[in-house]
Amino acid sequence: MQAVYRFDFGPGSVASGYERVTEHSVYAPETGFGFVEGSRVYGRDRGTGNPLRSDFCIPVPATFRVDVPDGNYNVHVTIGDEIAPTYTTVRFGPNRMALPLLETAPGQFVRRSFAAHVDDGSLRLHFTGKAPRVNAVEIERAEQATTVFLAGDSTVTDQEVFPYAGWGQMLPAFFKTDAAVANHAKSGRSSKSFIGEGRLDAIVGKIKPRDFLFVQFGHNDQKSDEERHTDPRTTYKEYLRRYVDAARAREAIPVLITPVERRLFDEAGNLKDSHGEYLTAVRELAAEQGVPLIDLAAKSRKVIEEWGDEGSKSLFMWSYPGEFPDFPDGAADNTHFNETGGMRMAGLVAEGIRELNLLPLSLYLR
Structure with missing residues (x-):
């Protein structure tokens, strides 16, 4: 070879x-x-x-x-x-x-x-x-490189239609060498359906000791269909715990991430809470299991509020008709990011890695 x-x-x-x-x-x-x-x-x-x-x-x-x-x-x-x-x-x-x-x-x-x-x-x-x-x-x-496996939804995945961007596809830009991102996130998945489709098993088959498993779900756990819905007080935490247990069984390091906020402002210009009890559940589970937590919900909320109701459109998939060839009629999407927003969210994740001093991962950040 x-x-x-x-x-x-x-x-x-x-x-x-x-x-x-x-x-x-x-x-x-x-x-x-x-x-x-x-x-x-x-x-x-x-x-x-x-x-x-x-x-x-x-x-x-x-x-x-x-x-x-x-x-x-x-x-x-x-x-x-x-x-x-x-x-x-x-x-x-x-x-x-x-x-x-x-x-x-x-x-x-x-x-x-x-x-x-x-x-x-x-x-x-x-x-x-x-x-x-x-x-x-x-x-x-790079046989000894650390692999960062990502499990998540459309806000994390590798989006292929410009200028859509999940933060997971932008995360590699924040590492130098010796830390490689394996993005297994998939649009539309919840903590439950990701497992049901065998996607966690695929990660478990590749992850090795001292690798990392970053987990962010919540957007689709709130859906009503049986395939994806979880209850934040019970099944949501139970499914997230399976990711934690799977990583630890392979001597890898699980990291829980609260779901990134949506761009939803009320009439007074205040950002609404997108995820409610799901955020509480992730934070509680991290504390109970002793798992590192990157509170991306809190970090993204601060950024979106700073940009404001109108300004924050520049982070999300908002566009005028004709602005992008793949969206001739324009777009008004308050959940998914453009490349500017995806890069900004990835930067917040990198910030969380540095704050937690996740060794050796933090050493490889730019």
Whole structure:
């Protein structure tokens, strides 16, 4: 099994020990790497002679795929241009944020790193930006990396339609290396239905000692259907306890998270309580079981109140007709976040990790 994958992007000379990648490098199973269908890529060589700086690919946008065994990887990306400023965003997997915006001045080069969790046999790196560049990529196995497994609903999951964003898909951007996020959250699930569909079992089959299991449910536990509904005084706590027990049985660390608040203001401009007794239940269970608690409900409430009734629309999926191609009629969603809101909520989770001093996880925060 290959431990390190090295790729030199651009039409110029190739650095020793690296695979050449040009704008014509289309993914094929035989090679196991390349740009996927639909990518728009150009190549340039500034002629300076340095193989990792002189030339580069311009992805506008593009997805670069590398077939690798499942597991955790540290990814190192080199970006820059000898004569022009660059602006590049890097995502990976379904749509997880890794590097929100890399900016370089003419002649400046940066090498940035992040951890990525792979569970489908391939690592997909998505490059976008108003002046994107990619000079080199190195991918190395991170066998000892800590994995943060996420169990949750649509406010956590990897949303794929821009600009929707769950906080779980933005969380990787807050780690450097050696802490990889495995986002198992799924839209519409409650603490009950997530287990009923075998999703907790899937996590248990992969989680290892000293990994983390972050659990946030509540939005759909309030639904009335039998498949999802739980009672905050009884069954909600019982189902959440199963996540705690499952993590501890594998010598992993459970972390309970109160459900993020909805954007619901009353006529006086005060934010309404979205979750009532469900919040009390999570807090009580954390205290009873000695489980670390990130009170995302309280943290998000403070942020939404600070932004105000009108201003907080900028955190949620509110848009005018024609503002986003996938929402031609606009949107008015008080539950789900756009990328700005998803990033802000992920930052609150990272803040909670730091406040709790969850070792070694807190050491890997940016």
